[in-house]
Amino acid sequence: MQHSGVNLRFLVYVFVSVLIINMDAHTHALAPVRALLGLTVAPLQELVLVPRRFAEWVSLRAISESELLDKVEDLQAANLTLSARLQRIDGLDAENRRLRELLSASRRGLDRVMLAEIENISLEPFTQSVLVNKGLADGVYEGQPVLDSRGVMGQVVRTSYLKSAVSLVTDPGQTIPVMLERNGLRALTSGTGSRQLLDVPFLDRNTDIRRGDLLITSGLGGRFPYGYPVAIVREVTVDVNEPFLNISAEPVARLGYSREVLLAWPGAEPDADLTPVDVQPIPQPPVSPTSILGGSILTLPGQIPESGGESAPAILPQSTPQPAVSPNQDAVNATRQ
Amino acid sequence: MLLGSSQSRSVWLVAFSFLVAACLDILPVGWLRGYFQPDWVALVLIYWCIHDPDRYGAGIGWLSGLLMDLLDYGILGKYALGKTVLGFLANKISLRLRVYPLWQQCLGVAVLIFVDVIVHALVRFLLEQPTLSIARWLTPLSSMVMWPLVVVILTPRARTRRY
Numbered sequence: 111m112q113h114s115g116v117n118l119r120f121l122v123y124v125f126v127s128v129l130i131i132n133m134d135a136h137t138h139a140l141a142p143v144r145a146l147l148g149l150t151v152a153p154l155q156e157l158v159l160v161p162r163r164f165a166e167w168v169s170l171r172a173i174s175e176s177e178l179l180d181k182v183e184d185l186q187a188a189n190l191t192l193s194a195r196l197q198r199i200d201g202l203d204a205e206n207r208r209l210r211e212l213l214s215a216s217r218r219g220l221d222r223v224m225l226a227e228i229e230n231i232s233l234e235p236f237t238q239s240v241l242v243n244k245g246l247a248d249g250v251y252e253g254q255p256v257l258d259s260r261g262v263m264g265q266v267v268r269t270s271y272l273k274s275a276v277s278l279v280t281d282p283g284q285t286i287p288v289m290l291e292r293n294g295l296r297a298l299t300s301g302t303g304s305r306q307l308l309d310v311p312f313l314d315r316n317t318d319i320r321r322g323d324l325l326i327t328s329g330l331g332g333r334f335p336y337g338y339p340v341a342i343v344r345e346v347t348v349d350v351n352e353p354f355l356n357i358s359a360e361p362v363a364r365l366g367y368s369r370e371v372l373l374a375w376p377g378a379e380p381d382a383d384l385t386p387v388d389v390q391p392i393p394q395p396p397v398s399p400t401s402i403l404g405g406s407i408l409t410l411p412g413q414i415p416e417s418g419g420e421s422a423p424a425i426l427p428q429s430t431p432q433p434a435v436s437p438n439q440d441a442v443n444a445t446r447q
Numbered sequence: 448m449l450l451g452s453s454q455s456r457s458v459w460l461v462a463f464s465f466l467v468a469a470c471l472d473i474l475p476v477g478w479l480r481g482y483f484q485p486d487w488v489a490l491v492l493i494y495w496c497i498h499d500p501d502r503y504g505a506g507i508g509w510l511s512g513l514l515m516d517l518l519d520y521g522i523l524g525k526y527a528l529g530k531t532v533l534g535f536l537a538n539k540i541s542l543r544l545r546v547y548p549l550w551q552q553c554l555g556v557a558v559l560i561f562v563d564v565i566v567h568a569l570v571r572f573l574l575e576q577p578t579l580s581i582a583r584w585l586t587p588l589s590s591m592v593m594w595p596l597v598v599v600i601l602t603p604r605a606r607t608r609r610y
Binding site: 119134135232237273 | 466508518519527531574577579
């Protein structure tokens with residue numbers, strides 16, 4: 111009698127597990143539950159990171175003064191170079207906007223970003239996904255693009271309040287709409303499971319694509335904003351028996367190495383001094399962050415340290431002229447006249 | 448009863464052992480860890496199911512699996528299902544496994560954890576997710592090696608002498 115009771119309880123647990131698996135795999139109903147329950151394991155995750163943080167703290171204290179000075183010098187040099195390039199980009203951006211206006215094409219805004227840190231704590235060591243230390247509490251939403259300093263890293267697939275899981279571009283389930291930077295040809299990249307390899311499927315044998323071509327996000331599909339580098343074509347082979355080319359590409363982002371990543375809010379305002387002259391509303395990504403929390407996340411104040419404490423609305427009202435015009439735009443005006 | 452629940456162990460000790468095991472499972476040793484990745488939660492689960500089968504079985508398995516699901520950020524319930532099966536089986540064969548010598552226990556543990564891995568792989572296959580990594584398939588072997596350690600740590604000193 112007792113045995114049948116044990117068996118019955120076992121079957122109930124199995125049934126509940128299967129139910130949960132199916133619900134979580136096919137619907138979004140369990141997202142709030144996961145977010146809440148995720149809080150209970152947060153102390154555990156922090157505890158596990160204590161040794162690493164301590165090691166980092168020690169190594170930071172152990173840096174000699176000359177090393178530090180060298181580092182500062184390097185960073186200043188890098189900063190100068192980047193500022194110079196940014197000036198050019200400001201000018202080009204203004205020019206681009208004006209030309210798009212002439213074509214009456216829709217404008218593309220800059221994207222707001224937030225720094226997050228990869229925490230190398232997961233049950234499986236060789237999966238193509240990582241955990242980052244920002245979650246729903248920071249405004250992260252499922253489907254959010256994740257970048258590093260070089261290019262696209264992946265997208266957020268699951269979130270809890272304090273952490274989120276990012277699926278890398280090399281995940282076999284991950285497909286990104288891209289285009290060739292050289293000729294605008296649209297294509298897709300899909301992950302292979304190897305950190306160095308992406309597949310570019312479904313391109314005809316007579317397609318104009320060759321080794322060294324840069325693939326950037328095309329913005330189609332609405333998840334990833336336009337224009338971020340994804341991969342460089344490494345090898346194009348023709349197999350006469352197959353209708354499509356065999357193309358392998360290498361991700362641009364440093365997938366195995368980056369500790370810091372950037373979470374991007376496509377189309378949201380980046381920063382006060384990068385604000386374009388007039389900004390039109392940009393369509394929201396299809397997976398709206400509001401659908402997860404039932405409240406507006408994008409307009410939370412003080413999400414980004416760079417915004418100087420000002421809560422810039424995510425989408426500025428149309429035809430709001432901003433007084434802050436960068437000097438480069440005057441320069442562009444002058445050249446146009 | 449030789450090693451039964453006569454000396455009833457505190458529920459807190461059980462909970463604490465599971466938390467420590469979960470910490471060991473997610474320890475950020477990085478890529479250095481390589482292919483040696485024992486499933487500590489499974490080992491602790493088997494230990495309690497064998498040594499106190501009247502209290503621990505599929506239920507505690509389900510709970511520990513849910514804990515792993517939350518730590519994994521994968522699809523919820525994946526580990527819960529595997530650990531439920533693991534807890535149930537360990538509970539069923541507890542009488543036999545408990546009187547085995549340690550090296551035979553190791554083999555039994557490897558088989559049990561292999562079943563857990565197969566359940567995990569099956570779920571992935573049915574959901575059309577990428578297949579399991581080699582590290583995960585090697586889990587039964589690496590866990591088997593760690594079983595004596597778990598036994599030594601979790602068994603009270605007075606009782607170890609009986610082995």
